[in-house]
Amino acid sequence: MTAILIRNGHLIDPAAGVDAPRDILLKDGRVAEIAGPGKIKTANGAEVLDAAGLTVAPGLIDIHVHLREPGQAYKETIATGTAAAAAGGFTAVAAMPNTAPVNDSPEITRWMLAPERGASVRVYPIAAATRGSKGEAINDFAALKSAGAVAVTDDGHPILKDTIMRETLAAAARVGLSVIQHAEDTRMTNGASMNAGPVAFKLGLRGMPPEAESSLVERDIRLVTELRDPRVHLHVAHTSTAAAVAAVRKARRNGLRVTCEVAPHHFLLTEEHVGQYSTNAKMNPPLRSAADRDAMIEGILDGIVDAIATDHAPHATHEKEVEFENAPNGITGLETALGLCLRWLHREWKLPLGRVLSLLSAQPAALLGLRGRGTLAVGGFADVVVFDPKAEWTYHAKETRSKAHNTPFDGWTMQGKVRWTISEGRIAYSAPASTTA
């Protein structure tokens, strides 16, 4: 395998406590050496990347994406989804199991990991918690884990029955897997297509009350409390309400292993962005009130939020060009996450760059126990993102590497332009020459 030497860059590796000029040598898919500028002798035949003026960081990790394979390749494939991930600076993505068929078996998990899928970056399948994600019969977690699954969830089909959720938490803990819950009490959201409140009333749309999310988070936390097993890990997906963040905060104070993620759209947008029925502002959980959005920002800034995850949910254009209530939920997010986080979390709201990067790499890696990722240690995976932290640019959905164009961030100003994304020692993305300075 070829070697890559990244020279003259500024390394920010929050988990290692590094924020200094460093050169890095990558060899055979691993980090071979990290040293001060000019200290690494150019290895024979190593490709040299000049990162002068650029930030070098551990590759970003998105623990919540929908890659749509198997079964919905017209929306996205593992190849196109991971190409978009690489363009966004991500070197690992965790793929949700709501595929067709549902990823509830070691066979499908292995199929997703096969080299024939053409992934540009590392894919971590998250398996279904129950057979067909129907919330009835629990899958064989040990078998799923050995096939490569890193967590279990019935994402999109929340587990409502107390008995099944309790059993899921306990069984996953026994084999060392996290349980991810899409917290939505679907008994309260029947026929609803946006957040409940004055905006939904005005638009004549049925609303999802914030309590549909927070009550299920509270129920799940109660189950974790009752299990009294320190191995139990509950992770709340795409948290969107103030009450849910408050519940997580309280659980953590009580010493429980309860974590949560927030998607960029939930810390940036509100229900007002639905505008005149923009289906690119339709997702589940929905865009919430300004108070809920502010609570997401607050939770990120004060550290209760453990990870930024995009909930990248590609859909074909024709699927979104329908009546609002008939449109599928979800927006793409892999190419816009870093640019939005740097533009808003870092520049506007003054979250230090190291903490932004930690939310996008070290913390999600720790959360799902992804060994050798999320930090750049000698011997660890050569997953690196090199970006210009100051560069401002405009995102154009039509230029996406994803198959899908369903984003509310088309035409938005981004900060921080990815120059190279290196996945396990291979250059997975290199910015087109015209866009580099």
Add this chain to the structure above:
Amino acid sequence: MNATAVTPPVRRQLQTPQPPASPFPYNPGSLLSVQDLSLEAVSHLLARATALENQDPLTRDRILLKRRVALLFYESSTRTRTSFELAAKSLGADTTLVSSLSSSIEKGETLKDTGLTLRALGAEAIILRHNSSGAPWLLEEATRLPILNAGDGMHEHPTQALLDLRTMLAHLRPGIESVTADTLSGVDVMIVGDILHSRVARSNMLLLPRLGAHVILCGPTQLLPDSAADAGPGISVERDFETALRKSQVVMMLRIQAERLAGMQIDLAQYKDAYQLTGQRLSAQAPEALVMHPGPIIRGLELTAGVADGAQSAILEQVRHGVAIRMAVVERALTTTGKGGRA
């Protein structure tokens, strides 16, 4: 659990991204929402409604002679469909009706494709009734034709609000057609019943306060969420029917929309007890008030037959005003060129 107890106060006043400005309406002839109309535009429509109503039918049908107007109806309708059709034909236009049954919509054609097909067939404007809120916006974006919203889901029914306004003005402000921000100052209009599912209620509550009226919404919590009062200025919620009745010069009764209840259970006996407009209630609380109803009425449910047919009822008058208003709206659709201006 008490969530608020563990939520720290928000420490910062942060700059956050603002929603983009609406690109709608794309076509200046469209009428998607009452909010698209300035008071000048409302005044103009009212004046044109009267002028067209009084015009000799033999010259009136020159105005849109042989122009093509499509009526695209995804829901059943008597009043709205017939009055739009009569209005367009009175102006000389050719009309065609496409309804969700007996068309390719049944075969799975999308609204976008149906709209593009109608445009290719030569439709110059589309009058749309649809069961999904927001459908007219989708159709306008896809076709860029003038779209007239003839009722979208639970959202809006702008021509109903205009004909309701014309009915109110005829009684409360006779002779006035040029409306301003205080034309209806001091007037309380109550809307009673199934507000949650009513597009008529939304269009009226967004239009009437702009003319100075105060809108009182009245109904049980199930059918009238508290947040309805936040839909705009000049709107309040009063749960007690008789209290609201005493304050109102106009009483607009609504039907319970059984087709939109989505599993909601309403105790009809209890509902009638609390909210039915009876002759006794009307004479005791609001003997001078104008009684309105967008139809269809369900006699013996939201109002008694005696009230529907009584001297205070303007229900059939509303229907008559519908034809005049829709003539003005169809004329505007096909003769407006610049934004807000007219050819």
